[in-house]
Amino acid sequence: MDQGSSVTEEPNANSEGIVGLDEPKKMTREDWRKKKELEEQRKLGNAPAEVDEEGKDINPHIPQYISSVPWYIDPSKRPTLKHQRPQPENQEQFSTIGEWYKRGVQDHSIVTKFRKGSCENCGAMTHKKKDCMERPRKVGAKFTGTGIAPDEHGQLNLDLDYDGKRDRWNGYNPEEHQRIVEEYAKVDLAKRTLKAHKLQDELASGKLDQSEYEHDSEGEDEDKYADDIDMPGQNFDSKRRITVRNLRIREDTAKYLRNLDPNSAYYDPKTRSMRENPYSNTGMNPDEVGYAGDNFARHNGDTITMAQTQMFAWEAYERGSEVHLQADPTKLELLHKSFKVKKEAFKEQQRESILERYGGEEHLDAPPRELLLAQTEDYVEYSRHGAVLKGQEKAVARSKYEEDVLINNHTCIWGSYWRDGCWGYKCCNSMVKQSYCTGNTGISVNSDCVPFEEGQTEPLEEEEEIKSLLEMHRDKMEKEKKKKKKKKNKKHASDSSDSEDEEKKKEKLKKALEAEDKRVKHVDAIMQLDERKRPYNSLMEVKAPTEEELEAFRMKRCRPDDPMASFLGQ
DSSP: OHHHHHHHHHHHHHHHHHHTTTOOOOOOHHHHHHHHHHHHHHHHTSSOOOBOTTSOBOOTTSOHHHHSOOTTTOTTOOOOOGGGSOOHHHHTTSBOTTOOOOOSBOOSOOOOSOOTTSOTTTOOSSSOGGGOOSOOOSSOHHHHOOSOOOOBOOOOOOOBOHHHHTOTTTTOOTHHHHHHHHHHHHHHHHHHHHHHHHHHHHHHHTSSOHHHHHHHHHHSSOOOOOOOOOOTTEEEOSSOEEEOTTOOOTTSOOGGGSOOOTTSOOOBTTTTBOOSOTTGGGTOOTTTSSOOOHHHHHTSTTHHHHHHHHHHHHHHHHTTOOOOTTTOHHHHHHHHHHHHHHHHHHHHHHHHHHHHHHOOHHHHTSOOHHHHHTOOOOOOEEOTTSOEEEOOOOOOOSOSSOOSOOOTTOSSOTTSEEETTEEEOTTTOOOSTTOOOOHHHHHHHHHHSOOOOTTOOSOOOOOOOOOOHHHHHHHHHHHHHHHHHHHHHHHHHHHHHHHHHHHHHHHHHHHHHHHHHHHHHHHHHHHHSOTTTSOTTTTOOOSOOOHHHHHHHHHHOOOTTOTTGGGTTO
């Protein structure tokens, strides 16, 4: 019993020793409830706050994971926030935030004698010969003892703290930014000088007027700012502008609701576009409706002027003028205006020179033809408001040949007379084109003559007499009897001609085989060509094949299931 009791007492002793190390005891439910109530009262301000060892109040709203002290820092378990503050003993080993690696050479007197252990090439003590950045000398400083290079600053072993490691501007020299500013200023000055020289050259060559030069020089430094407005269809930003296609205001009527007729203009839901006029089948004037289709908007207003300006920009760029519609819109507009003025002046000068040489200016000053004749053939319908509803359509040319042209004393044109399928002149009844007119004499002579057809040497025979049905039946029966007699004669001669027919068939089959070989070679050559270079209808047969050609095709046809197909080419 004593041994057993001694065994049971040892763990109790050990547990008492462990408890003596100030381990946290397990709190009862009542103590836990009181602690929570005290914390709530401190947060509400009804109870005084905890005080640390320095006599400062601890904010009761600090979370527990911050205010609780780890066991390895303060085993006394007193209320404190000392563990959250920097520890002075740990801060001494770190470098300050302003320290950084030094660059360049040390500022001291220059060494004039070679030192042992220094670089054999330049004589500096801070590196060896293999790490020397100077040009290798023909005779190093070790042997000459002259031209000893100064020592560089020794690189410190910086042990930065938390803030020093994360300082992105640590070691930055502000003087480097000033160097970049000066470089950009020089580039800007060079651009301005180049632009000034270019404008002077254009002004001297006559491409720009003095007023245009002054206007350009005044506005070259002006900054253009966009208005801060909320436009439908645009997402405006200070650096970029994004335009959404075909975005309409929600109060507007949708395009597909303007005309509910299924046969009206087509609406594309993917691009939200309707190119044609939705009111085209209603007979309304496009100028009087609120929406006349996307094509109407594209070919109306300043769209045409914009397209003309773009064409002028392309043509000017091809001729050496560096202008662009989006890059230099003002310069392009001024250049286009000057071009129009010079073009009009050139046309006027050319017109005056032609009138001065040939005359006829009085014909150009004549009033319009409508005023001279007091009438016109143009038909136009107007609406109640004066808008044009319907106008005269374009006149269609009746013929490309000259009309009502009389030649060789004829009083009528060729084709005014027709007889027995032949054309002629009505004035003389002549059937010969480009002939001279003979008048009434030719009419009397041509009436007695029988017309000749092309390629005919004898006059036409008289028409056959009309036969009765009985006579036509007899003729038919006689023709059938003659056919039967011919068939009987052929049967007697068929036996003697069988051998000849077999020889002819063999000859035809031989020719068909040769033709089939040529056709296969031709098809192979055609199939090797590119489809775009292949002749049109090159593989189409015009006539139906004969029996010999079909037999030759069957004999020459390649069958993939034939076991001897691989030996055909050998």
